[in-house]
Structure formats: structure tokens, C-alpha cells
Amino acid sequence: MLAGKRVLLIIGGGIAAFKSLDLIRRLRERGATVTPVLTKAAEEFVTPLSTSALAGQKVFRDLFDLTDEAEMGHIELSRSADLVVVAPATADLMAKMAGGHANDLASTILMATDKRVLIAPAMNVRMWEHAATQRNIETLKGDAILFVGPDEGEMACGEHGPGRMAEPLAIVDAVEAALSSGPLKGKHVLVTSGPTHEPIDPVRYIANRSSGAQGTAIARSLSALGAHVTFVTGPADVAPPPGVSVRSVQTAQQMLDAVNSALPADAAVFAAAVADWRVASASDSKIKKGDKGTPTLEFAENPDILATVSQLESGRPQLVVGFAAETDDVLAHASAKRDRKGCDWIIANDVSPETGIMGGTENAVTLISAEGHEEWPRMTKARVAERIAARIAEALK
Numbered sequence: 001m002l003a004g005k006r007v008l009l010i011i012g013g014g015i016a017a018f019k020s021l022d023l024i025r026r027l028r029e030r031g032a033t034v035t036p037v038l039t040k041a042a043e044e045f046v047t048p049l050s051t052s053a054l055a056g057q058k059v060f061r062d063l064f065d066l067t068d069e070a071e072m073g074h075i076e077l078s079r080s081a082d083l084v085v086v087a088p089a090t091a092d093l094m095a096k097m098a099g100g101h102a103n104d105l106a107s108t109i110l111m112a113t114d115k116r117v118l119i120a121p122a123m124n125v126r127m128w129e130h131a132a133t134q135r136n137i138e139t140l141k142g143d144a145i146l147f148v149g150p151d152e153g154e155m156a157c158g159e160h161g162p163g164r165m166a167e168p169l170a171i172v173d174a175v176e177a178a179l180s181s182g183p184l185k186g187k188h189v190l191v192t193s194g195p196t197h198e199p200i201d202p203v204r205y206i207a208n209r210s211s212g213a214q215g216t217a218i219a220r221s222l223s224a225l226g227a228h229v230t231f232v233t234g235p236a237d238v239a240p241p242p243g244v245s246v247r248s249v250q251t252a253q254q255m256l257d258a259v260n261s262a263l264p265a266d267a268a269v270f271a272a273a274v275a276d277w278r279v280a281s282a283s284d285s286k287i288k289k290g291d292k293g294t295p296t297l298e299f300a301e302n303p304d305i306l307a308t309v310s311q312l313e314s315g316r317p318q319l320v321v322g323f324a325a326e327t328d329d330v331l332a333h334a335s336a337k338r339d340r341k342g343c344d345w346i347i348a349n350d351v352s353p354e355t356g357i358m359g360g361t362e363n364a365v366t367l368i369s370a371e372g373h374e375e376w377p378r379m380t381k382a383r384v385a386e387r388i389a390a391r392i393a394e395a396l397k
């Protein structure tokens, strides 16, 4: 529910702007007040009249509208909301945000706001994939801008691929996650998830098996309890949850860098299946079959991210949680791992093939802490995530 919440909705100029009218309706159905801002280009797609009729509010359009400046200046407008949402976020708006431009009402609000900003990108697939947009995405993620979508599929321009704006209900979910006021409100929690890919050459890599399902579920549950979640993910099978700050990485070293740059955090959950080794000197070009017989790979040890963060002398999160996926003697191995790495909790699970846990929807875990161990009954990964998030909330009280 969004009762009493104020959303400042910036509508960019793209064909997906028509979906933003439905978004206004959906947000209001849940009790939010929506103040719309239209860019000049947006007015080519939706009219100020229809937008204001649906919002039940005045539409803001011009930076230099003196009446608005007298009634409510752009600075105040940018701060009066609980959340700023940009939908659709066009390539141009994203470039302005990444570059720090402030030459119209929308971009000025985005520069002046002290509130969190959630964007729903929408653009042609080539524009989305363009190196400039990809650079801007990284910059915006680094600025803790929240993303929802884009979805993949048929586009208005007839092309296919990523670039469709997320559906209004998915945006509403992301808004709810960003605004939730649970016991973790005001807390920053870092979550690593998914595998890492360590290149052998440009086309081959070594990796651990990991769908990213458990880490994603944990990030979703923490976010639902109101935490600001930084979600550092390797190339996983499942999409990141809405409403979290996503940092996508490939290798263990990149994951460590992303974790370091996301600190400080109140708690950190290391659910990623990080490759223990990388190829010592990955080849810049594809290793050809039959050139010099079977290649011999030499490995170098990857940094242990969990151990590194657990053993930080300053800036260590108050609570550090690691995972231990074992196939035998689970409790003994996991307890030893907790001591060795220096984390507070270890969530241990048996991933022997007969358990069906790896890649499945259920998990059976044991929580190991300084106080001892607790065996939890087998339940869905979503439920395990909820319990872990609830315990983290308890510990951070």
C-alpha cells in the first residue's frame, strides 16, 4: 500500500508515455498522491490535460513558469515527494541525469532532489544497447539510482529486444519496495548473488553453478522490510528484484570492487557462488583447437570477498552473513568456515544432488552463529529469504 505517499512522476518523451497514464491510475489506486511533470517531448505523446485529469493534480511543465516558481519552486517540488519516478526514462533523460545537466524542469528536479530516484527506461533496443547508454546506466547505478526494467519483447518500432518500459504494475511494485517502511528502513544492506565468470579467453570461462535464486529472494525480502539494498550480482539466471540498486559484474575481482565501493553497509549477505580460482593469464584472443595440443590452464586464487569484508578493521558491517554449500559433514564444515572467514553467521545447506536444492525452489538450511546452530525445516527459497531478512532486522535493532 502507498497510502499517504507522495510520488513525483517525471514523464519523458517516448511512445511508452501512454503507459504512464495507467501508472498514475495504479499508484493512486494504492493511495499515493502523484504529482506529474511532463518534459517538452512528453507532450508530443500525452497531453497535459489527460495527465492532470488522471493525477487529479496540476501538471508541472516549465522551469521558468513564474506562477509555479511563486507557488512552489523547482527545488521545493523536487523535495516535496517521498520518491521521484521517471517513466518512461528515455535515452536522452538518462544521459542528462548521468551528465548532471539541468536545463529544463525535469533535469533540474533530478539534480536538486534529495529523495531516491527510480527510473523505468524505455527506448529502442539499439539505443539501449548503445555504448553511450550502457555507460550512462553504469554511472546511474553508481549514483544509487533505482531501475525497474526495461523488459524484453516486441517494441512499438517493430524491433525486438530489451527496451520496453516495465509494465505499470511492475513499476508500482518497485515504488512500493523503494518506499516500504519496515523494520529495516534507513538501513543499508549489501547482498552478493549469482555466479562469477572467470574468463579463459574471450569466449570461454569457468564458473560455479548458481541460479542466483536464493540471493535474489534475500534481496527482495530485505527490500520489502524497508532496507536500501545494494545487489551485486554475477551473471545469474533470475532477474534482480525491483527497487534495489543493482551492480552487475562478471568476475570475482569486479565483485570485490563493487562491494568495496558500496560500503559502508549495516549488514552484508554474501550469497554469491564466487569462483575460487581464475585463470592466471586469460588469453586476449580465442585459444584455437589443435594449435598446440590440449591447453594447460594455470590458476590464481581469487580474493575471498566474504573473508575480506568480515576482517575489515574499519568500516566492517555490523552483521556479516556468509553461505556454505556443502555436500557432506555440513555442520562441521560450515562451522569451521565461519571461524576461518570471521563472519557472524553462516547459512549452511546440503547441496548433494539427491537433495534437489541446487537450482530448485526449496532449501533446507542451518543457521550457525556464535550462539550455536539452528536447523530450519525444508521450505521454499522465498520463505528462507523472508526468515533470514527477519532475523537480520532483529539483529540490527
Ligand code: C5P
Pocket (backbone or CB within 6 Å): 192, 252, 270, 271, 272, 273, 274, 275, 276, 302, 303, 304, 305, 306, 307, 321, 322, 323, 324, 325, 337
Ligand atoms: O569458501 P566457500 O566458497 O565455500 O565460502 C562460501 C561463502 O563465501 C559464501 O558466502 C560466498 O558468497 C563467499 N565467498 C566469497 N568470495 C569468494 C568465495 C566465497 O565471498 N571468493
